Amino acid sequence: EAQVTQNPRYLITVTGKKLTVTCSQNMNHEYMSWYRQDPGLGLRQIYYSMNVEVTDKGDVPEGYKVSRKEKRNFPLILESPSPNQTSLYFCASSGWSGQTDTQYFGPGTRLTVL
Amino acid sequence: GNSVTQMEGPVTLSEEAFLTINCTYTATGYPSLFWYVQYPGEGLQLLLKATKADDKGSNKGFEATYRKETTSFHLEKGSVQVSDSAVYFCALSEFGNEKLTFGTGTRLTIIP
Numbered sequence: 001e002a003q004v005t006q007n008p009r010y011l012i013t014v015t016g017k018k019l020t021v022t023c024s025q026n027m028n029h030e031y032m033s034w035y036r037q038d039p040g041l042g043l044r045q046i047y048y049s050m051n052v053e054v055t056d057k058g059d060v061p062e063g064y065k066v067s068r069k070e071k072r073n074f075p076l077i078l079e080s081p082s083p084n085q086t087s088l089y090f091c092a093s094s095g096w097s098g099q100t101d102t103q104y105f106g107p108g109t110r111l112t113v114l
Numbered sequence: 115g116n117s118v119t120q121m122e123g124p125v126t127l128s129e130e131a132f133l134t135i136n137c138t139y140t141a142t143g144y145p146s147l148f149w150y151v152q153y154p155g156e157g158l159q160l161l162l163k164a165t166k167a168d169d170k171g172s173n174k175g176f177e178a179t180y181r182k183e184t185t186s187f188h189l190e191k192g193s194v195q196v197s198d199s200a201v202y203f204c205a206l207s208e209f210g211n212e213k214l215t216f217g218t219g220t221r222l223t224i225i226p
Contacts, residue, residue, distance in 0.1 A: 004157075031212045042118075042203060042216035043158075058213065090157055094212055103214060105150075105157035 004106035023091030032074040120217035137204035145206040147187040
């Protein structure tokens with residue numbers, strides 16, 4: 001089954017404690033990205049990756065890092081989480097054919113930073 | 115920059131009612147337009163899309179027509195069901211750029 005998986009689904013942590021949210025897709029997609037969803041703001045892109053070892057900032061990258069060492073994985077790293085990073089996070093992936101393709105979303109990770 | 119404005123919610127309708135959720139956009143280029151749906155506790159799923167002017171996207175009884183002259187992509191359904199209760203997001207992406215720009219979402223609740 002074609003899917004995007006994220007782990008963990010729920011996470012409660014404290015300010016300053018480094019964490020990683022994993023994302024994996026089994027569709028051999030080139031493009032992967034991370035979004036955060038906040039009430040009244042919709043979804044906003046944090047980082048994206050066009051392919052292995054190619055990453056770039058989205059609209060709200062501050063406080064986040066990513067890496068793309070393998071095509072299937074795109075982890076989101078919060079080196080020193082703060083309460084304003086409490087949010088619902090989604091990973092997404094799509095094929096890349098030079099034109100817009102359908103993006104597939106993971107089930108989401110709800111993060112609470114105390 | 116690009117932006118998407120969609121109808122504020124929440125919207126509550128009775129079963130079998132007609133649904134319209136308005137969506138307008140601003141884009142520097144010639145975008146593709148999407149409606150995504152988020153059911154409770156789940157990620158977003160593509161509902162329908164349109165890639166050029168006057169295209170009509172349709173799926174599961176929902177329709178939306180790409181109107182370049184009014185920069186709109188309104189979502190419609192003739193007869194809603196309880197199972198349509200969800201949050202609906204309008205979104206766009208520019209040609210050659212996979213990034214999606216989302217509206218704020220509209221929560222739809224259908225009561226029996």
